[in-house]
Amino acid sequence: MAVTGNRPAAARRLAAASLGRGDPVGWFEELYAAAGRGEAVVPWAEYIPNVHLVAWAADQEVTGSGRRALVIGCGLGDDAEYLARLGFAVTAFDVAPTAVAQAKSRSAGSPVEYVVADVLNPPPAWRGAYDLVVEAYTVQVHQGDARATAIGNIVDTVASGGTLLVVAHARADDEKRGSMPWPLTRGEIEAFATDGLVLARVDEVHDNMPPGRRWRAEYRRPEVVSQVRE
Ligand SMILES: C[S@@+](CC[C@H](N)C(=O)[O-])C[C@H]1O[C@@H](n2cnc3c(N)ncnc32)[C@H](O)[C@@H]1O
Structure with missing residues (x-):
């Protein structure tokens, strides 16, 4: 799935599409890969420990x-x-x-x-x-x-x-x-x-x-x- 537009919203769209096809965790890989290409952000990544x-x-x-x-x-x-x-x-x-x-x-x-x-x-x-x-x-x-x-x-x-x-x-x-x-x-x-x-x-x-x-x-x-x- 192509990731376009607003970056946090892109994560939500990936999650919704993945859940919609009965794959509740597949979108995580898609999101990290899209973020690696600079096409999305990982909303929870703070780059510091919790x-x-x-x-x-x-x-x-x-x-x-x-x-x-x-x-x-x-x-x-x-x-x-x-x-x-x-x-x-x-x-x-x-x-x-x-x-x-x-x-x-x-x-x-x-x-x-x-x-x-x-x-x-x-x-x-x-x-x-x-x-x-x-x-x-x-x-x-x-x-x-x-x-x-x-x-x-x-x-x-x-x-x-x-x-x-x-x-x-x-x-x-x-x-x-x-x-x-x-x-x-x-x-x-x-x-x-x-x-x-x-x-x-x-x-x-x-x-x-x-x-x-x-x-x-x-x-x-x-x-x-x-x-x-x-
Ligand atoms: C909301 S993020 C939290 C990441 C990290 N623990 C943090 O606090 O920033 C959930 C993480 O769990 C991973 N994850 C989701 N389902 C998982 C599963 N079934 N087994 C292992 N990891 C999973 C996702 O890829 C993602 O990195």
């Missing part, structure tokens, strides 16, 4: 110390590179091959492992493998069964003793949203606390990119301590 992730990490005095981190729907890689600078061994993935290629070329020589993968069908080796998992604004592009599958698959990646941080646009239970993205209700934020994951805190945060309420939620998987018989 401010809510940075504030949380500063507040918690998070350091990686070689522990493993996974970034969901990493886009152009700013959050992944930030976590690598904190000392994590980072894997970052996106369903759009062009996003992954652009992330790699923006950070040549980076220690981050960038991978093309789908949160709806992640590699089995990722189960329980990550000490820190960061999800920002990817679940909200999925609806229905896909949304529940994405949440379950993200939860699955958190290691024993690990942490999941979720940042998402927020909506009230009775607030209807017609078009993508579909912000998360408080109940959907609580739904990540499943399969042994415990909700540690939820903050309602704001920023201007674009203006609006967000959830920033932190979950912990209690460490399994193996019992040694005397």
Whole structure:
């Protein structure tokens, strides 16, 4: 599909056309490719790490110390590179091959492992493998069964003793949203606390990119301590 005219509107048109043909994620690749040709902008690309992730990490005095981190729907890689600078061994993935290629070329020589993968069908080796998992604004592009599958698959990646941080646009239970993205209700934020994951805190945060309420939620998987018989 040719991308013409107003650039943010071009992204919305690509999304609508993709959803219309029953392909809810295909437009991401089209958008990153069009942006690479200078024909569109990626509306969420700020070229800095997520401010809510940075504030949380500063507040918690998070350091990686070689522990493993996974970034969901990493886009152009700013959050992944930030976590690598904190000392994590980072894997970052996106369903759009062009996003992954652009992330790699923006950070040549980076220690981050960038991978093309789908949160709806992640590699089995990722189960329980990550000490820190960061999800920002990817679940909200999925609806229905896909949304529940994405949440379950993200939860699955958190290691024993690990942490999941979720940042998402927020909506009230009775607030209807017609078009993508579909912000998360408080109940959907609580739904990540499943399969042994415990909700540690939820903050309602704001920023201007674009203006609006967000959830920033932190979950912990209690460490399994193996019992040694005397
Ligand atoms: C709204 S953007 C957010 C990007 C980045 N996390 C950020 O905060 O700027 C959603 C990202 O998720 C990716 N994505 C969408 N569906 C995905 C899926 N099923 N699996 C992996 N990545 C996906 C898109 O290509 C896009 O880069």
